[in-house]
Amino acid sequence: MILNLFALGTSRINSVIRIVAVQGALLGPVPLLLHGAEGISGASVLAAAAAVALKGLAIPAIMRRSLRAADIKREVEPFVGFLPSVLLGAAGTAVALVFSTRMGSGGGAGSNLIIPAAIATVLVGFIILTTRWKALSQVIGYLVLENGIFVFGMLLVEAIPFVVEMGVLLDLFVGIFVISIITNHINEAFSSMDTRELASLKE
Amino acid sequence: MSNMVMVLAAIAVSAASGLPSLLSRSRAGQVASALVLGAGALVGVAGLIPVFGPSSPISLVAEWGLPWGGFSVGLDALGGIFLLPVFIIPTLAAIYGLGYRDVRDHPEGGRGFDVFYGLFVAGMALVVVARDATLFLLAWEAMALSSWFVASAESDKAEVRRAGWVYLVATHIGTLLLFAMFSLWKASTGSFALVSAVAMAPGTAGMIFVLALAGFGLKAGLVPLHMWLPGAHANAPSNVSAVMSGVMIKLGVYGILRMTSLMPRPELWWGWTLLALGCLTGFAGIAWATGQADIKRVLAYSSVENIGIVAMGGGLALLGRSLGRPTLILLGMGGALFHVWNHGLFKSLLFMDAGLVIHETGTRRLESLGGLLKRMPVAAALFAVGAIAISALPPLNGFAGEWLIYLGFFRGVSAGTGPGLPAAAAGAAVLASIGALAVAAFVRVFGTVFLGSPRSPSPSKKGNASRRSAEWLMTAPMLLLVLACIVVGLAPGLVLPAIGAAAAEWGGLRNEGLTLVGLADFSWTLPLALALLVLASGIYGLFVLSARRGRKTARPTWDCGYAEPTPRMQYGASSFSEFLGRSLSFVAVRIRKSEPPEGAFPATGSFSSKAPDPVLDLAIRPLASLARRLMPGMRFLQKGQTQLYLAYILVATVILLALGAATS
C-alpha cells in the first residue's frame, strides 16, 4: 500500500496512472490468495480476472488516451504541495489504523491488515480528489478510492454474488469511461483540464 | 340536521358560483355568478336561523379519505353569529362589484376573479362550520389564498403586488402557527376533533392559547400583527376590501373565541392578555387611522381599532370565565359578538362608499378630494350614517354594541373588591378615548372628502346610461346596509337574543337562568332616537324657515373677511390631524418634511407629512432587508469548487462518525 504514498508524491500524471494500474492489478488476485485453495471457484477466478483486466489494463489505457488528447504532463502547483500531501497520506494511514482498532477488527484471516489498508486507501483517494486541480488527477483519486473499497470487499467475497461483483466492476469501468469522456469534453470546451475553470455555477 | 345540510349546500353553491363567469367571460357570466352566490347565501341564511333558538348545536360527521379525522362539521349559535355576515355581506359586495368592477372595463383582472371570490366565501363559511382541525386548516387556507387572489386582482400595479406579498407572508406565518397549535391540540387531546376538551395540562393549554392568539391574531389584525392589513385593504378592489374587513378578519376573532370556548376553564392571564392586546390594538389602530392620507387606509386602520374593541370584550368575557362571573361573560362576549356584526355592517358600507368615491374621482388621496357632497349627495349621506355608526355614537348600532361592553366594565367595577376585576374596568376609559379618536378620524374623512370645496379638479366622467346603472348597482347594497345599521341601532332588542344565545354558548351558560336579554335592557333606544330626531329636525326646520327669509345671495365663506378663500386654503386632511398627531406622537409616528417660507416675499415653502406603519415600515421592513443582506454572506460556502464539495463529503462523514461515536 506504499503505492498510495507514491501516488501522492509524484507529479507526473502518467506515472501516477501507472501506479494506480499496478495497484489495481495487484488487487485483482488478492481474494484468491486470501482464501487459499478452497476459495477458488469459477466465479471468483473470473471476477479476479476481470478485475485485473479492467483495472490493470483497460482503465489506464482510457486515461492515457485522454491524457494524450489533452497533452499535459504534470500536475502543476496543486492545491496542497506534494510533500504535505504525502504527509497527509501518512496521517490518513495512521487514522485508518486507529479507526480499525477502535472498531475492533480481527475477524477474518487477513482482516487486521486489510481493514486499515482499505481505509487508508480510501482516505488517500479523498486527499487526491480534494487537493488536485487537474480533472484527470481527480479521476485517479476516484479510482484510488474505489480500490480502497475493493480492498475492503476482499473480506466478504463470498457475500458478494457474482452478479453483484460484476456489476460493481462494470459500474466502475463505465464510470471511469463516462468521466473520461466528460474530461475530454471539458478539455475541448475549456481548452484545459484545470477544474478551477469549472466554477461558474455557484450559490 | 336539515339546516346543516342547507348550510353545506349553500357552501357548495357559493364555491361553484364563479363557474358561470369562468365559462363565459362576459357581463352575463359576471351577473350570473353574483346571482348564484346570492341564491346560495339565501339558502345558507335560511338554514342558519334556527341555531339561535333553544335548539342544541347540530353536528354532522362523515368519513373522509384523509388518514386522520373525519369530515366533521357543526352548527351552533357562536358559529351562526359569524356565519350570517359570511353569507350576507359578500353577496351585497358582489352586487356592488357588478357596478364597481364591470368585467367589460376590467378584462385582465376578470379572469378567475369570480371563481376565487366564490371560493373565498365558501372557505370562510367552511372555517366556521369545521369541527376537525384538518378540515379547518383546509378551509382556512382556501380562504386565505383565494382572498389573496381577489385582493391582488389589480396586480399590474407594483404597489398592489407589494401589499399582496406582505399579506401572503403574514397569512402563511399564521397558518404555520396554526399547524403548531393544532399539533399541540392533538398531542394533548389525542385527536384533531374540535370538541371541548375535558382536561388539559395548564402548560399545554397556555401554549395553545398563545399560539391561537398569534396565529388567529395575524388574520384578525391584532397589533402588532396587523402589519399586512392596511396595505391589503387599501390596495384590494373596494368590494373585496369590504368583504375582507367586514367579514374575513372577524374569522380570526372567531378562531380565538372557538379555541378558548373549547378549552377547559381559562387561566386568569389569558383574559388579561387579550384585554391588554385589545386596548393596545384599539387605541393604536385609531390613532394611526387619524394620520392616514389615503381614505381606504383610514378605513383599514379603523378596522384594526374595531378588532381591538372586539378583543376587549372577549378579554372581559375570558376574565369572567376564569373568575366565574356569568354577568361579565354575557356582557363582554355579547358586546364583542354584537360589535362583530355591527362592524361587518358599517365597515363594509364605508368601504363600498369609499369605492364609490374612487370610482367617481379616480383617486384615494384625501388631499385631492373635497366638496363631493354636492356632486354625490347620496354617497355623502350614506357615509355620514356610516361614520356616526362606526364612531359608536348614539342612536346607531355601533353605540348599542359598545354599550354592552361598557356595561360589562362597569359591572366589573361594582363587582367585588381588591385589584383584578375592577382594574380591568379601566378598559372603559381606553374605550372612551378610542371613541373620541374615532369621532376625530371620521369627522376628518367626512369633512375632507365630502365637505368644503373640491381640492383638485377631478375628472368629471360623462354620465352615460351604463354608468347610471353602475351607480345604482353600487348604491343599492349600501342602502340595505345603512338600513340595517339604523334598524339594529334603534331596536337592538331584535338581535339581542341571538347574540345572547351565542355568548351563553361560548361561556357554557346555555341552559342557565341568566341571559343577556335580562342583563341589558335596550328599551330606551327607540324613544331616545325619536326624541333626538324630533328635536333635531324641529330645530333644523326652524333654521330652514329663517334661512328662507334671508336674501338668496350666494356669497363665499366669510372666513374673517379673507378676500378670496381658495380651495387650496382649506384645512386639509393632514393639517386637520397635525395637532392631534403631535399629541398622539407617543403612539403614532409621523414623518414631517418642511421648508418654511423664508424672507419677506417667500418664493417657495413646502410641508409634507406621512404616517408610516410603525410595525411594518419601522420594524419589519428594516429587519427583512437586513436578513436579505446577511443571507448571501453565507453563500461563500458554495463557490463552485468541486474539490471543496468533495471535502464537504469527507468532513460530513468524519463529523457524523464522531457524533456516532460520541452518542454510543
Add this chain to the structure above:
Amino acid sequence: MALAMIFLPLLLAGVAALVPSNGLRPWLLPLAGLAHFAMLVSILARPDLADWSPVAGTGALLGLDPLGTIVLAVVSLLFLFASFYSVGYLHHRMDRPNRVFVAGLLGFLGFASVVAWSRHLGLSWVAIEATTLTTAPLIYFNHSKRSIEATWKYLLVGSVGIALALLGTFFLAYSALKAGLPASMDFDTLSMNAALLSKPWLRAAFILALVGYGTKMGLAPMHTWKPDAYGEAPGVVGAIFAGGVTSIAFLAFLRFYIVVGKAGEAAFASRLLLPMGLLSMAVAGVFMIGQRDFKRMLAYSSVEHMGILMIGLGVGAPALFGTMLHVVTNAMTKGVLFLSAGNIHRAFASKSTDKVRGALRRLPLSASFFLAAFFAITGSPPFGPFVSEFSIISAAFGSGYSIAAALLLAFLFVIFVGMGRTVFKVLQGRPPTAESLGGQGVYRDNVLTIAPIAMLMAIVLVLGLWIPAPLGALLRSAAFSIGGGS
C-alpha cells in the same frame, strides 16, 4: 414480471440507440412509460401486496415489498407523465440530437426498477450507481460549457458519495461477519438477525450509507451538485431527478435504516437524522433567499424536502406514515414544478428573474400550475404535501420533538419567503414582448407539454383531499415495515 419491468426499458434504450430518426425516437419514451405503468397496475391489483412478508435466507435477489412498490409507483407515474412531456419538449428542440437523451431516460427507468425490486443491498447499490451514469448525459443535453461543468460535478460528487455508500454496504456485511454470522448483503437476512450484528460496524455502515445515499438524495452538505445539475438540465430531467432519483436513493437508505432500527438503534439513528434534516432545511433556506435562478431555487426546494424526509425518519414511528406519503406527494409536486418551470424557461429563453416577468400573462397555463405547485410544495392545504408535512409536524410535536418541530416550522417559513419572492417575480408583472425575447421559436403551451403537468397537479390535489384506501393501506404497511407503529 420483475425482469420485464427491468429489461423492457433497457431493451428500448438499446432500440433508441439504433433508431435513426430524431423525430420518431422520442415516442419510445411514452411506449416504455405506458408498458411500465401497465405492469405496475397489474402488480398493484395483486391482493396479497399489503401483507407482504419477506422470505429470508433464500438469497432471492428480487422481490417487491410495500416500500419498493411505493417507490416503483412513484417512479413509474412520474416517468409516464415525463415521457409524454419530453416528446413535446424534444419536438421543440429538434436542433439537438436526442439519441443519448432518450436512451438515458429509458436506462434510468430500468435501473430505478431494479432498485425498487432489489432485495440485495449490493444490487441496489449497483443499480443506483448505474442510474448515476445513465442520467449524467441527460444533464449534458445542452452541451454548453455550463452543462459540462454541471455534469462533471454531478458525476464526481455523486460517484464519490455512492462509493462511500458501497463502503457502507461492505461494512454492514462485515458487521455480520464480525458477529460470526455468514457475511451477507441480503436485506431480509440482515434485517432478520439485525439484533446480532456488531454494533460499531453497523453504526459506521449506517453513517456511510447516510452520507453516500444522502449525496444522491441531496442532503446538505452533500447537496452541492444538485443546484448545478437541476439548473442546467432540461426541466423534464429535473423532474426525474427530484422525483425519481431522490426517491430510489431514499429507498436504498431506508433499507439501512430498517436494519439499524431492527437492531434497536433507532434512537442513535434519529440523533443523527434530525440534525441532518434540519441542516438541509437551513441550507436550503439560506440559498433560496434572493435566489435569482428559479430552477436552482427548485433544486434547493428539493434539498429542503429531503431534509423533511430525514426529520420524519428521525421522529420515528408516528411520523413514518407521513414520511412515506411525503415521498409520493413531494415527487408529484416536484414534477409539476420542474415541468412548468421548463416551459417558462423555454418561453423566456432565460431562467433568471432579471429577465423573466409576467409569466402569468405570457403562459397562463404553465404559470398557473407553477403557482399552484408553489403553494402545494410550501405545505398549503388543500394539496398533498400539506397532508404529509402536517402529519410529520404533528407527530413531531406529539412525540416530544417540539424543538425540532418548531425549527422545522421556522425553516418552512423562511423557505416560503425565499421561494415566494422568486416565484412572484417570475409570475407577476408585465411580460417582455416576444421580439425582445428574440423570436427564435417562441414557445407556447401545447397539449403535450401541459396535459402531463395538469394530470400531476390533479394527483397532488386529490392526495390533499382524499387518500385512496389501497394507497393508504400500502403506506401503512410500508410505515410498519420501516419501524412498526402507526
Add this chain to the structure above:
Amino acid sequence: MIDIIIRYLLFLLFPPVMLGIVNRVKAIFAGRKGQPILQTWRDIAKLARKEIVLSSTTTWVFLAGPAVGLATMLIAGSLIPFGPFRSPLGFTGDLILFAYLFGLARFFTTSAALDTGSAFEGMGASREVTFAFLTEPALFLALLSLAKLSGSLDLNGVLLGPAGGFSPTTVAPLVLVALALSIVVLAECSRIPVDDPNTHLELTMIHEVMVLDHSGPLLGAITYAASLKFFILSTLLLHVVTPPSTGIAALDWLLFAAELVALSVGVGVIESIMARFRMRRVPWFLTGALLCSGSAFVLLVR
C-alpha cells in the same frame, strides 16, 4: 310632578344666566361695570330675529350642526339628576349614553365647521376633536370611580349615591374626581385656561373659531347649546362637591340654584385670574385631569 316642571324651567331658562354671571364677574375683576346678567338671553333673542347668511360652499351639514348640538344638550339635560332630584328618565347604563351624547354633538358641530371650507373653522374643529380624546377618558374614569363608590349603573344612582356615603377613605378620591371634573368642565365648555370665549384672535380659539361663519339663529342656537352644556357639566361637578340634600324640596331647589351661581362665580374668578395656556400646553392640562381621575380610580379599586 312639580319637581319636573321646576326642573325643566330651571334647565331651559337658567343656563344663559350662568354665562351672564361669569361675564359679569370677569368684568368686575377687570374693574368695569360689566354687562347685565341677562345679556346672553338678549343676545340669543336678537340673533333669533336676524337672518341666516349661508356661504355658497355650505350644505345641509352646516345647518345640522347647531340643530343636533342643541338637541343633544336638551336630551343630556334630562338624563342627569339636578341636585338631589332624580332625573325623569334614568335607566341602567344611561351614564354611557350621557357621555356619548357629547360625542354626537361634537361630530356634527365639527362637521358643520368643516363644511364652510374655511381654514379657521377647520383649525377649530381639529382642536375640538383633539382635546376630546383626553377629556372623555377623564370623564369616564370619574364616572367609574363614582360607580365604584355607589355600586350603581345609572346616573341617578351614581351621582346621588356617594352623597350619602362620605367616609374618610372616600374623601381623597372624591377630591381628585372633583378636580378632574372641574378641568373637564373648563375644557368642554371652552373656558379659560383652555379656550377664550371672547377673544378675537382666531388663531387662539377653539369653540369660537368653529362658529365664525354661523350667523343669526344658528349662532343663537349654538350659544344657547353652549350654555346648556355649561349648566349640565356644572351640575355633574356639583354632585361631587356639594353637601347632601336637606330633604325639603323647595330648600333643595334654592340650594341647587345657589350652587350653580356659586360655581359660575368660581369660573368667572378663574377666568379672571388665569391666562390662557398656549395651545401646545393644553393637552398637558387635560392629561392632568386624566391623572386625577385615574388616581382616584386606583385609590378606590386598590
